[in-house]
Every structure is written in structure tokens, then in C-alpha cells.
Amino acid sequence: MKKVERAKIIIKRLEELYPETSIPLDHQNDFTLLIAVLLSAQSTDKKVNELTKDLFKLAQSPKEMYELGEKEIYNHIRQLGLAKRKAENTYNLSRIIFKKYNNLIPRSFEELESLPGVGHKTASVVMSQAFGVPAFPVDTHIHRLSQRWGLTSGKSVIQTERDLKRLFPENLWNKLHLQIIYYGRDYCSARGCDGTICKLCKELYPTRNKPVICIKA
Numbered sequence: 001m002k003k004v005e006r007a008k009i010i011i012k013r014l015e016e017l018y019p020e021t022s023i024p025l026d027h028q029n030d031f032t033l034l035i036a037v038l039l040s041a042q043s044t045d046k047k048v049n050e051l052t053k054d055l056f057k058l059a060q061s062p063k064e065m066y067e068l069g070e071k072e073i074y075n076h077i078r079q080l081g082l083a084k085r086k087a088e089n090t091y092n093l094s095r096i097i098f099k100k101y102n103n104l105i106p107r108s109f110e111e112l113e114s115l116p117g118v119g120h121k122t123a124s125v126v127m128s129q130a131f132g133v134p135a136f137p138v139d140t141h142i143h144r145l146s147q148r149w150g151l152t153s154g155k156s157v158i159q160t161e162r163d164l165k166r167l168f169p170e171n172l173w174n175k176l177h178l179q180i181i182y183y184g185r186d187y188c189s190a191r192g193c194d195g196t197i198c199k200l201c202k203e204l205y206p207t208r209n210k211p212v213i214c215i216k217a
């Protein structure tokens, strides 16, 4: 079966399972979405949501976050991995958006990726989920599933993003990104797969009889 045929089967199955996709990180506006995504690196969305509940009561704009100060930000997120670095980035990023961008989040990949703590994946999430610009953020889950489904060689996340963008129609990118994340959580976790158990893989690879070895992001 060709990759493009596998892509069609995947779209159909994900649409059956997840016709609606909500954003898993709690947020009130574009800025709090950006901060939640930044904080979610190497942490679970559940933990981030738990901690941002109070933080976002105090600060929902770059100005408010800047005025809250780095120490107070740290106190709210100290239970997260890399908390010190994340607090520093959150503070500096808020200061830059407040002072340089007039309290408004910049709307280009280039400007977003120039902010402290914002890499291509975070910028892609904000561009797609906040601004509706087609993007395909590739995290470790999407990288893993794309390999298990034979959509990419998994050489790097950059390559995976390129391959997925080539295979899937642009108008589906934003939704697919969330659907694949949900599918990874519910069915296709990092552990416990032999490559043959799910309805989807049975359709994609009817003769597969052993696990797929994935290259980590």
C-alpha cells in the first residue's frame, strides 16, 4: 500500500474516533495558550492545567505576567520539570511581548521563534490553534505514530513534519495534529504496542506480525 493510501485510511479512522477536537491545554486567550504550550515541554498537559489554573487567575496578558515577576511565576510552576528555565522564559517572553509588541502576540513564525523558550513546535501550535494558520506541529507522539503508520522514516522531527505536510491536505493539518495526539494517548502509547493490535494497523498493515522499531525525537 502506498503512503498516500495509508494517509486516507488514517484520516477516515481519526475522523470516526475524533470528529471534534478540543485543545487539551486549558487557556483563556492566545497569550495563555502560548504560555501553556511553553510550560508543557517534558510535562503532562494534566499537570500544566493543574498549575496554570491559579497562575492564569493572576496573569492573563504579557503585561500582567511581566508584572507578576519571575519569582512568583516560578512559585506557581515549581512542580514542573525544568521549572526554573520555564519561569525565566515565561518572564522574559512576557516582557518582550509587552514592550516590543505592544502586549500583542506576534503572528509570524519568525517572530514567535525569536522569543525565549519558543521553538518551531511551540510556534506551530500557536499559529495553528490560536491564529488558524495551517501548521503541523510534530511532538514525540506524532513522530512515533507517523513511523508506526509508515508515513515517514523518522529520521528527524523536521523530516516527519515535511512528510506529513506532503501527505495530508493542508486544510486538515490543524485538526489532524490534535486527532493524532488524542489517538496516541488513547491507543498508541510509547509502550505496549506490538504493531498489530489495533483496527487501524490491521487495515494499514494486514500482514504485519511484529512491532515497529521507532526512532525517538
Ligand code: SF4
Pocket (backbone or CB within 6 Å): 148, 149, 187, 188, 189, 192, 193, 194, 195, 196, 197, 198, 200, 201
Ligand atoms: S497497533 Fe500499535 S502502532 Fe498500530 S495503532 Fe495500535 S498501538 Fe499504534
